[in-house]
Amino acid sequence: MYDIAIIGAGIAGSYIARELTRYKLDIVLLDGENDVGNQITMANSAIVHAGFDAPASKLKGKFNAPGNIMYEKVCEDLDVPFKRCGSLVVAHNEYEMATIQELYQNGLKNGVPGLQILFKDEVHAMEPNLNEDICGALYAPTAGIVSPFELCIHAAENAVDNGVTLKMNHMVSDIKNHHGYFEIITNAGNVEAKYVINAAGLFADNIYAMVGEPYFKLLARKGHYFIFDKEAGSLVNSVIFPCPSKKGKGILVAPTVHGNLLIGPDAEPVSYKGDIATTGERLDYIKENALKNCPDLPFNKIIRSYAGLRNTPVRDTYTTTDGDFIIEESPVRGFINVAGYESPGLTSIPAVAHHVVENIVKPMIPHLEENPDYNPKVRKHLRFDEMTEEEKVEIIKEDPKYGKVICRCETITEGEIIDVIHRSAGARSVKAVKKRTRAGMGRCQGGFCSPRVVEILARELNVPLDDVMYDQQDSAYILSGHTKSVKEEA
Amino acid sequence: MIYDVVILGGGPAGLAAAVEAKNGGAENVLILERDRELGGILNQCIHNGFGLHTFNEELTGPEYAERYIQKVKDLNIPYMLDTMVLDMHDNGDLKAIHVINEENGYMIIEAKAVILTMGCRERTSGAIGIPGYRPSGVFTAGTAQRFINMEGFMPGKEVVILGSGDIGLIMARRMTLEGAHVQAVCELMPYSNGLVRNIVQCLDDYDIPLKLSHTITFIHGKDRLEGVTVAKVDEKLKVIPGTEEYIPCDTLLLSVGLIPENEITRNAGVVMDNRTNGAIVGELRQTSMPGVFACGNVVHVHDLVDFVSEEAVLAGKGAAKFIKGELDNEITFTTTNGDGIGYVVPQQVAMKNVEDKVTFYMRVRQVFKDKVVNAYIGDQLIATKKEKKLLPAEMVNFKIAKDILAQYPAGEIRFVVEEAK
Numbered sequence: 001m002y003d004i005a006i007i008g009a010g011i012a013g014s015y016i017a018r019e020l021t022r023y024k025l026d027i028v029l030l031d032g033e034n035d036v037g038n039q040i041t042m043a044n045s046a047i048v049h050a051g052f053d054a055p056a057s058k059l060k061g062k063f064n065a066p067g068n069i070m071y072e073k074v075c076e077d078l079d080v081p082f083k084r085c086g087s088l089v090v091a092h093n094e095y096e097m098a099t100i101q102e103l104y105q106n107g108l109k110n111g112v113p114g115l116q117i118l119f120k121d122e123v124h125a126m127e128p129n130l131n132e133d134i135c136g137a138l139y140a141p142t143a144g145i146v147s148p149f150e151l152c153i154h155a156a157e158n159a160v161d162n163g164v165t166l167k168m169n170h171m172v173s174d175i176k177n178h179h180g181y182f183e184i185i186t187n188a189g190n191v192e193a194k195y196v197i198n199a200a201g202l203f204a205d206n207i208y209a210m211v212g213e214p215y216f217k218l219l220a221r222k223g224h225y226f227i228f229d230k231e232a233g234s235l236v237n238s239v240i241f242p243c244p245s246k247k248g249k250g251i252l253v254a255p256t257v258h259g260n261l262l263i264g265p266d267a268e269p270v271s272y273k274g275d276i277a278t279t280g281e282r283l284d285y286i287k288e289n290a291l292k293n294c295p296d297l298p299f300n301k302i303i304r305s306y307a308g309l310r311n312t313p314v315r316d317t318y319t320t321t322d323g324d325f326i327i328e329e330s331p332v333r334g335f336i337n338v339a340g341y342e343s344p345g346l347t348s349i350p351a352v353a354h355h356v357v358e359n360i361v362k363p364m365i366p367h368l369e370e371n372p373d374y375n376p377k378v379r380k381h382l383r384f385d386e387m388t389e390e391e392k393v394e395i396i397k398e399d400p401k402y403g404k405v406i407c408r409c410e411t412i413t414e415g416e417i418i419d420v421i422h423r424s425a426g427a428r429s430v431k432a433v434k435k436r437t438r439a440g441m442g443r444c445q446g447g448f449c450s451p452r453v454v455e456i457l458a459r460e461l462n463v464p465l466d467d468v469m470y471d472q473q474d475s476a477y478i479l480s481g482h483t484k485s486v487k488e489e490a
Numbered sequence: 491m492i493y494d495v496v497i498l499g500g501g502p503a504g505l506a507a508a509v510e511a512k513n514g515g516a517e518n519v520l521i522l523e524r525d526r527e528l529g530g531i532l533n534q535c536i537h538n539g540f541g542l543h544t545f546n547e548e549l550t551g552p553e554y555a556e557r558y559i560q561k562v563k564d565l566n567i568p569y570m571l572d573t574m575v576l577d578m579h580d581n582g583d584l585k586a587i588h589v590i591n592e593e594n595g596y597m598i599i600e601a602k603a604v605i606l607t608m609g610c611r612e613r614t615s616g617a618i619g620i621p622g623y624r625p626s627g628v629f630t631a632g633t634a635q636r637f638i639n640m641e642g643f644m645p646g647k648e649v650v651i652l653g654s655g656d657i658g659l660i661m662a663r664r665m666t667l668e669g670a671h672v673q674a675v676c677e678l679m680p681y682s683n684g685l686v687r688n689i690v691q692c693l694d695d696y697d698i699p700l701k702l703s704h705t706i707t708f709i710h711g712k713d714r715l716e717g718v719t720v721a722k723v724d725e726k727l728k729v730i731p732g733t734e735e736y737i738p739c740d741t742l743l744l745s746v747g748l749i750p751e752n753e754i755t756r757n758a759g760v761v762m763d764n765r766t767n768g769a770i771v772g773e774l775r776q777t778s779m780p781g782v783f784a785c786g787n788v789v790h791v792h793d794l795v796d797f798v799s800e801e802a803v804l805a806g807k808g809a810a811k812f813i814k815g816e817l818d819n820e821i822t823f824t825t826t827n828g829d830g831i832g833y834v835v836p837q838q839v840a841m842k843n844v845e846d847k848v849t850f851y852m853r854v855r856q857v858f859k860d861k862v863v864n865a866y867i868g869d870q871l872i873a874t875k876k877e878k879k880l881l882p883a884e885m886v887n888f889k890i891a892k893d894i895l896a897q898y899p900a901g902e903i904r905f906v907v908e909e910a911k
Contacts, residue, residue: 226619274712280621304616306624389588393596400592405524405574409753430626445614447630451637465643470626475713478626479643480740483668486642 002028002165003365005184005193007172007207009036011148011349012341013199014156019353020361021162024369028191029156029164030184032171034473035432036425037152040201041346042435043225043276043308045265046148046256047239049344050087050140052107052115053249059325063348063355065110068142070350077376078154080147081257087143087239088123090134090293096243100138103244107140114141129235131295143239145257148346149435153425158378160424162371167191168428169473172200175210177332182211195364197336197356202273202311204326204339212332218311218340220273223265224282225308226290229301229443233259240293249343251289253297258438263290263297265308278307303443313340327352329360336360381436382419385411406456407449409442414456421460428461430454430478431471454478493518495809496587496601498575498754501530503786504607505558506799510806511605512565516813520599521562521569522589528562528569529555530609531632532795534639537660539687543796554795570594578604578758580779603809606755606769606777606784607802610791612657613747615709620652622708627715631657631745635664644668646741650718651675652706654682654689656793656883658745663692665743672696673737676704676720678727681857683747683883685793706742707734715740748791755784765833766790772838773848774808775801776817783809790835790851793885797851811843818842823867823895823903830854830907831863832882839903841895848895850888852905854880862910863888867901880907 004020006013009031017029033039048071051064075082091097100117107115116139123137124130160166167188174185175196184191200207205218228235233255242250248267256262264286283305290297313326325348326339338356345352362368382395384402395415396403402415420427420436427433430440430453439453440446446453458465466479482490494516497504500523512519527533532540535551542548545557562569573591587599612630627646629637634645635657647670651658654677662672675693680703682689693700701720707729708719722733750768761778763770768789769777775785785805786798811817822841825834834852852863858880865873865888872895875888888905 227616276712277623277708278619278621280707283619283621302617302619303614305619389596392590396590396592396595400595403590403592403595404572405590408524408574408751411574411576443614444611445616447612447614447633450633451641455641465641470714472713476626477714478645479637480646481644483638483642483644485668 001181002026002191002193004195004197004361005030005182005191006197006199007184008199008201008204009033009156009166009168010039010041010199010201011037011152011155011346012338012352013197014152014159015349016197016199016338016353016356017159017164018155018162019357021159021164022357022371022374024371027164028193029159029166030170030172030186030191031168034169034429034469034471035427035435036156036166036168037149037435038471040309040311041152042149043306044148044310044346045252045254045262045343046145047087047252047254047347048082048144048146049347050107050115050143051110051112051344051347052103052138052140053244054110054344055106056109059327060344060348061110063325063351064344065112067344067348067351068144071144071146074350075146075151077378078151078158079378079381080151080154082144082146083257084142084144085238085255086139086141087241088118088127088137088139089241089243090123090130090137091243092133092135097136099243100136103138112140112142115139127236127238127240129294129296130240131293134293145239145254146346147257153436154378154381156425157423158376161378162374166425172207175207177211182335195334195336195361197338199338199341201341202309204311204337208330208337208339211335212330215315215331216326216339217314219314220270220275220309221312222268222270222275222307222309224278224286225262225264225306226283226286226302227256227304228261228298229303230259232261232298232301235261235296236294242289242293251286253290253294270309273309276307276309278305303445310342311340312342325352327356329364334364379423382416384413384416406452407437407439407442409444410438412437412439412449417453417456418460421457429469429471429476430457433457491518492584493520493599493601494813495519495603495605496585496599497521497605497607498587499523499530499607499609499788500528500569501607501609501786502532502555502558502795502798503609503788503802504530504605505555505562506802507605507607507785507806507809508567509558509561509565510803511809512567514807514810516603516810519567521567522573522575522587523569523571524574526572528559528571534632534635535660536639537664540795543794544799558799575754578754580758585781602813603781603783605805605809606782606788607786608751608754608788610748610750610787612744613749615744618746620706620709622710623712625709625711625713625715627711627740628709628742628744631655631661631743634743635661638664638668644670647671648739649673649741649743650706650720650737650739651743651745653677653744653746654684654700655745655747656684656688658743659684659688659692661743661745662698663696666696666698670741672698673739674699674701674720676701676706678703678705678723681881685883705729709742715742718742748787750788750791752788755788758782763833763837765827766835770837771835772821772840773804773836774811774817774843775805775836776808776812776819780819781812790833793883797885797887800849808843822900825850825903825905827852828904828906830856830858831905834905839895844892844895847889847891850890850905852886852888854882854886854907857881858907860910861907864906864908865890866904866906867898872898872903876910
């Protein structure tokens, strides 16, 4: 029997698992997917928000700015790319300038450092490619950009290194409350734990309904994105938000931490929680709106479009949107909900995880001992492309596999791919390799490297080539078997 | 060691350029190849039809490559395989090429002249942004070709192909021969983007329907592809509502265009042409950076490998002349694309380097019947090229004799599609 079972290995579950390893606890992290961070964590804006927009009265307002401040340390320990590039909320008229004033005041209440209201000339000096009619902006120097899935992957890896048991492809179908412990039923065997942390993203309401009377519901809202080639990556230097309206934060234009450019998202309510299909209409909407702030967007440099989901919580009555995180011990004793975890969830997670462990778990479990072996750092993730010439010379001497480039577009070597397969919480699919190394994320989108990546996965995992999956176990196959010619030869 | 000529890429362009540079008098020539063997993409093109112009016979891709590989071996031209060029710097008289491989680690190779022959890559589903899900089972035609011909594995069984580029057509036949069922080839334009002979030999002979003015409007299937929605488009390429049709399939191949691979070229600071997505080149394929030449699909996308080899000879010649100090750099003419023409290569001509003629390669923007391509300098018509039919898929090969060009001191050569007189 485990002390704690965490359901959901997205950013919330993975990071909380890591935070819990500060203490002597037997922890299991469960997920139905074939890789950690494979749903909401995989497809979002990848922004570390400064924290000026959520009201101070909400958990979102409470955790955003403190979470933001923790990012340097977190990303250093977990070896994750992060850049504090700042953000601008731009205004096109006096009316929007008034909103910006309100955001500024709210930011002060939330303790956001360094906020400044900029005049027209200052905005255009900072960002020469913005629409000329922009007359002012709220500048937040602490906003940043991060690789959300790498943060999640390394948090999960660090959790495993510190003793957490990670069980992927364990889809939870039911939970039995034995009053004293929980029995979690999955398609790959049952798991028993004294406490449960429900961090199941979009499905956290379904999970909670297995043990208690539903008191919140999660609404899926779909957001579309475009990724541009790195050639367009320097069009803006900071995250450019439009002035927010009742509909939300609007379509942003942002550099990514890997040097691409990202635009999106819209917010379309969808009934099916797996609906991540893009639609032509919505993709056009993103383009039109992004152009309002950034008129020179080179749409011929788009390398990828996709959609992601967020989970907006609706409390109690199911009619009024409360819209805040649900982070609490639920009415079911020993069962903790971390739900409705949408923006700014990514930014808040270091602070939220600390809160969950120190203020919720710790009081629940008497005589909790610190883990003397806790190591907050992951083993260094070597990224060949980011090394200096001297480092490159050295690493190939040490391991010649770093001298073989597999992904041409992003200059990813075989050494890096082998490394991410064999790390804790390692890659088991082509998409998992892509998330960890960027092989296949460049302008050819895996055209050249995917056959090679399939080959390396098959060799390192000791499986036949056609057993290597793109993503989900069994269903997302890449190859359907040998060719006739090969079969005839055999 | 300082090399006379280093060639970045051991595909058809690189091989032919290396041979010509060596024959032209360059002593130390080196080929750098990122793949496991020489020959480039020809190695996965196991169908025949290569070499009709060059060798007057039909060869398979590997056979065509082998002819040049043999020449490279006969001339004792060294090559490095599994070797990736990271970047190239212009240090004045010498170019410094930073490369890595497993065997030798990180190397800086110096060369007096460099020939860029990196080829091209395929446009992806990401670039064209088809709405719907992002499952496995969507491949570029070339990736599928590699899986089948090089690895011996099938990418799927029920196939739809989007785009009628030559690789797509070839793969329609290849997958059929391997037992897959190809349901249709959909082409957005009202004409095919592949060679006529490929439409006949790869589609018609196997009763595979070519749906012109059709596109894919939705990709179905969360994990593995389950089907596509196909719809007809109008003259403005907009989907006609009500024409949508669901086709169940597990595989979608894309053959929607090729893009020259010029990362090294751009990073080195060579001046590019946004019409070709390749470097601006002269008659001997010299670029804006003295000592750097480019030829083949890295300059502009060819439809026949024979023309790649032809162009590579020019670059090889140019590089040999350059290291001997015989290359003239006084530009006499520039070229430009007028009505109906998408681009022209070369973009510049230095007449002192011209032997007997200049071959101008160009593509038309749309299908033309009974028209001609005229070349003008100022208002003066200097040459005419007649074709029964001008197709965007088939590169126009327009030769103008040196004698004709020599009648003009300088200027801009403009190519236009016009009525035949």
